Amino acid sequence: MYLSTPTKIAIIDHEKKRTYVLRKEGMPDAVVWNPWDKKAKALPDLGNEDYKTMLCVDSAAIETAIILKPFEEWKGRQELSTVSSSYCSGQLDPRKVLHGFS
Template sequence: MKTTSGGGGGVGAAESDNRTATVGIEFTKDKNGISLLVLRNHRGASATVSLHGGQVLSWKTELGEELLFISNKGLFGNRWQSNLTSRIRNVNGKNFSFSMAYHTYFSISDIIYKYIVCSEVRVEGLETLDYLDNLYQRERFTEQGDSLTFESEVDRVYFDSSNIVIVLDHEKKRTFVIRKEGLPDVVVWNPWERKSKSILDLGDEEYKQMLCVDGAAVEKPNHLVAR
């Protein structure tokens, strides 16, 4: 799955590791001594990757704007994958099936629907799709709107989506374009106020600045044949 951003909290307390530092690539350590890899392009945009688990902890534009949501209460921050390819091997000699979903947490201005004419944050590319709603005993519905806006908790799996889904943030003048292959479904999640208070690594008000939209394979599990 590939995620790009258009338009306009990284990892703090990083200490330089002088063993390896080249143009565009730098190895550092965080305050806990965990090794980090910092990538910078010629325009000044950067990404910080923890070498512990391969987590992408920060993705900043050339203006220094953070594109990923990082909880102030999280140990490593929330996971984000760019150009991520999953390779699953069948090694036990038996056929098996599996479902999967990536978890991409975007940093947004404010998810709360403020205006009658236009919401600050919306998701496009899901119109007319069937979806499973986890808030209603996994009942199946059909998306009726031209775009998805947010007025309360959302926990849905949209089926058979196109390979491109777009997240628009009007206040930040930012567009996230999510491109996916081999993942027919899309998960959309925001815990909203009540549930966010029960999540240990999420601040009570942080749900306003985060939105999870990610590729998934849920309705039709993948099948691996024994070899």
């Protein structure tokens, strides 16, 4: 879990020379996860060994819960896109980019 993440998160795939961009609104946090071997076997659309090359990055509201009273409304959105790796070159603040993923 990463708290207070930027509204734009880039996951750079150096091997395939592309970048996955997550844009989010209304959800201040992010979660990075992988199902590992046991849970991967329970997912019908994921092969038993696919977890080894799988990474999931989701927007979330973890630190501060979103609590609605009756008839109140809340909106959040998440947009995922794939761009060439050169797209994000120089556009992201390196202090705010989640590192450690390839």
